[in-house]
Amino acid sequence: MIDVTVAIPIRNEAACLEELHRELTETLAAWGRTYEIIIVDDGSTDESFAILARLQTLDPHLRVFRFRRNFGQTAAFSAGFAHARGRLIVTSDGDLQNDPRDIPAMVKRLEDSQLDIVCGWRKDRKDAFLSRLVPSMIANKLISWATGVPLHDYGCSLKVFRAEVVKPLKLYGEMHRFIPAIASEQGVSIAEVTVNHRARRHGSSKYGISRTIRVILDLITVKFLLSYSTRPVQIFGLIGAAMLVPGMVVTAWLAWVKLVGGQAIGNRPLLLFGILLIFTGVQLITLGLLAELQARTYHESQNKPTYAIREIRESTVMPASARELHRA
DSSP, rough: OEEEEEEESSSHHHHHHHHHHHHHHHHHHHSOOEEEEEEEESSSOOHHHHHHHHHHOOOOOEEEEEEESOOOOOOOOHHHHHHOOEEEEEESSSSSBOOOGHHHHHHHHHHTTTEEEEEEETOOOOOOOOIHHHHHHHHHHHHHHHHHHSSSOOTTTOOEEHHHHHOOOOOOGGGGHHHHHGGGGOOOOOEEOOOOBOOOSSSSOOOOOOHHHHHHHHHHHHHHHHHHHHHHHHHHHHHHHHHHHHHHHHHHHHHHHHHOOOOOOOHHHHHHHHHHHHHHHHHHHHHHHHHHHHHHHHHTTTTOOOOOOOOOOOOOOOHHHHHHHOOO
């Protein structure tokens, strides 16, 4: 098996590709490990694919995948993971801001510390303060708090994964940045390493403040998947109960006022409010039960386990009593 696969999504990065390939090749070849480079062209409209095709004819280590259209960075990473043949998978951006020379140190940290994931931390970022750094700092704090996986830099694409950790993951939307949090469901060990971050040399960034909204929406999905994917009735039922119980208390009190006190309650807004709480609570609890059925269908139809085993240690020789029982 190949030691390391480097998976990189690109879109309209024609000006960077030759330098990117040269830096990667110099670093990986001098390192002495077996490697492959996977570059996924995510629907480029410039000369990116033509350049990649030419580079591929000169370098057997390079594999190029071209999407029919722009499917997004998450889909490009997913394609790289699916086709990777390496024991370890390294992800990176294609704009030359990540430094390939950081890869050997990150792999060494993963192997020496028996980790599953090592994430890059762009401690000294070379990006615009208001449009990139401030939203990134807010997003990192929010993601760390919501997922329980504290990282300084979720947005850094330079990461190292064990293949068996990242290959089974199903990624959608903008979820590539949440891979450490999603993988934490398996009980993986994660660490951060400070990496070099370089100013963008060609073109302009394709991301801005507007992307923060999509990240927050995906964060809600990730939080739900991490906490309640196998027990959705607990979240829906909890909210439903929080509405159902007050609704029943309100209507019970109004019934007492009507039956014992003889007061009219038909024109009281509180009556409508109590009924609304009861109906909404019942609907949410019912929704939770339906979600439970869907969760079981999801796991059972794909034979998807609800646990992850790190390793198994057992004797290959049966005890004497067990052998006798087996022969009997």
